[in-house]
Amino acid sequence: MKNIAVIGAGTMGNGIAHTFAQSGFKVHLIDISEDSLTKGIATITKNLDRLIVKEVICENQKLETLQNITTFTNLTEGVKHSDLVVEAATENSELKLKIFKQLDDVCPEKTILATNTSSISITQIAAATSRPELVIGMHFMNPVPIMKLVEIIRGYNTSDSVTKTIMDLSKTLGKVPVEVNDYPGFVANRILMPMLNEAIETLYNGVAGVSEIDTVMKLGMAHPMGPLQLADFIGLDVCLSILNVMYDGFKNPKYAPCPLLVNMVRAGKLGVKSGEGFYDYSSSRKAEQVAKQFLK
Template sequence: MAIQNIGVIGAGTMGNGIAQVCALSGVNVVMVDITAEAVDRGIKTVSGSLDRMVKKEKISEADKAAALARIKGTTAYADLAGTDLVIEAATENEGLKLRILKEIDSIVPATTVIATNTSSISITKLAAAVSTPSRFIGMHFFNPVPLMALVELIRGLQTSDETVAAVQAFASAIGKTPIAVKNSPGFVVNRLLCPMINEAIFALQEGLASAADIDEGMKLGCNHPIGPLALADLIGLDTMLAVMEVFYNGFNDPKYRPAPLLREMVDAGYLGRKTGQGFYTY
């Protein structure tokens, strides 16, 4: 199955990044969000990102124009009817994702593959929301999508081999490196990464070291390009908390309990870069 026309649900950071990568690879994209303003912001973000690529001479002005022409922004789910693949990239909220998936399922034909960009929610559970769960798969991109090469492909209990093969070929065709992952809370990367960040928050909470020194230690001692607390601010502390709660509930293991400081900062509205205040001030 050749995938040439895709839909992306969500014009935010993940959605517009996925749209950009696909459009640059020659794929036609329908990008859906709930308001025209959100769609316009998504298109503007893609245009700005492509401008930076032109300035760095990674692409030409013609490449930029062609990519933007392949992205159709819309608020109408009906525009997804002709797609081969739809990638749901909404906020990491299970109830919201289930509602969106049912909406997609009511519009696209039975041959359309439906994927979710969830970073932690059960693929098997989400697959049950669509009429043909064998065509459902997890397709977890990493932020920022245009720069990060990895895509985790997660099969649910119902996912068919044909669906996996089609999405694996598509991920490679848009320049990503797919890895196959079983359905489990956090999959592979976040299963390792988020508890490490959570432990860094515990260390800060206990006064073991300052935020800057914890981050400097991990950058210089473990050769990480960014410290765990700065990375938490980039991810969003609300997202971090949601992921840790999925782990805590999914594994029923106290080692995944969210750090109290993380929960308190989210309660305060200190969510990281997107609010201007997290472990650092922006």
Template sequence: MNIQVVGVVGAGVMGVGVAQNLAQTGHQVVLVDISEDILDKAKQEIRNNIRFQSFFKKSDSTETPQDILNKIEFSTNFKFLENADFIVENVTEKWDIKKQVYPLLDSICPADSVFAANTSAIPITRIASVTKRPDKVIGMHFMNPVPMKPMVEVIRGYHTSDETIETGKKFLAQMGKECILVNDSPGFVSNRVLMLTINEAVFLLQDQVATVEDIDKIFKGCFGHKMGPLETADLIGLDTILFSIEVLYENFNDSKYRPCPLLKKMVDAGLHGKKSGKGFYAYQ
């Protein structure tokens, strides 16, 4: 399958990163979301990200930020996905919202298009169940920031075909990324471990065992982690963390996935981390 046009659904933090990475690797991208305001913000974020990235990563490319942006079509109309060879869906981690997107994609996209769900916890088999092409649905858990992360966690759903897996690997190779293939399970490998770690770190803060800074310092100083769990939570987004841990709690019915009350309170207060300007740390 020759992947030329890629549809990216959802222009949040992850969708912006995926669209930027695709444009920088020579793809034509259609980025869709529900409002022009969201798309205008996404366009500015991509422009800023490219400029910021140029300070840290040397490249022989002569492309300007505008050259890269010209490869991305921004639209609120899903009809613009009608020629997409491959779709990466990045809608919020709420099943009631996510499940409405796939029947719409089914009705618009070519029959041979592959749907990649960029989700941190929702089972891929569940997502495939609301499509007419379950064999062409695959999980792709990208890491943030997408253009800077070389590895992707790829998830095989119950019906995902070998052909779809190979197409997914080819697609990621075109983006300059490696992948690790795992079987479908809520949270997969990375977030089944990471969400518990972050949630427990928030419990430590709530119980006044240690400060935000000291919790993170222990993980960086003792284990060599580049970021502590609370810094990581701010980067991912506390709302996304809460959605993910709730998915794990719902699917496993295990009390170890019970969301920390402090995490819930912070999300209710709009303290979503870096993207909102304040979470466990303050950002300007």
């Protein structure tokens, strides 16, 4: 397996492309937006520079990594020689189903199709193709070049050989793959998202403020990042989408998104990506002032 195609040049997509390219794979980074591709390559370059400063890599390794990446806005051209495609588009089931149907039409017959989804059914995605045995989940963690875990999710029809191939490939990337079964949220988000949602409920109910909630979890539970700060980092829209998938899948009220989260997403307060969430990333305004306007 030498040729990897990555669909989507956003945070996860460029991180996945970076990781494969730094491990010596030839990567085609594909996005419908030329601007997104330019920003994606800029992010990869910046992250490689950080690794140089930390003396993790040298300048030659940076150049080799960037040379391993070719960008495309045309899906057919980008995937036509791929051994593996990793889809990292927005966490939207309709979009992913559409992409996988297209991939099935234009990819070589033996190409493995993986999705970086953090919650959507692999079996459902695979059903949009004529090769469900070659469809699998590769849920990378953010930031991809740093985080070791990859959740490997096999759908109902995913073959043993494909699962072994992807497990072995993940180890080649320096990752620790963990195989899990195809249920809403898998393992990581089935446990994480209710915790984040409960932290938001705690704020919504006025039990404590943003910094107080995060401080309790950091100092009391040894979490490296408080739950509200982590939600901002993930993206509040992404958190809401995952919770909705889990609520629809389990029909259990414990997965119902907090009204505060819903209102913040509606208002465009998405966290780091928008400059404002539970914390203000664009000014010195206190985090509580950002959140209070949504408490009513």
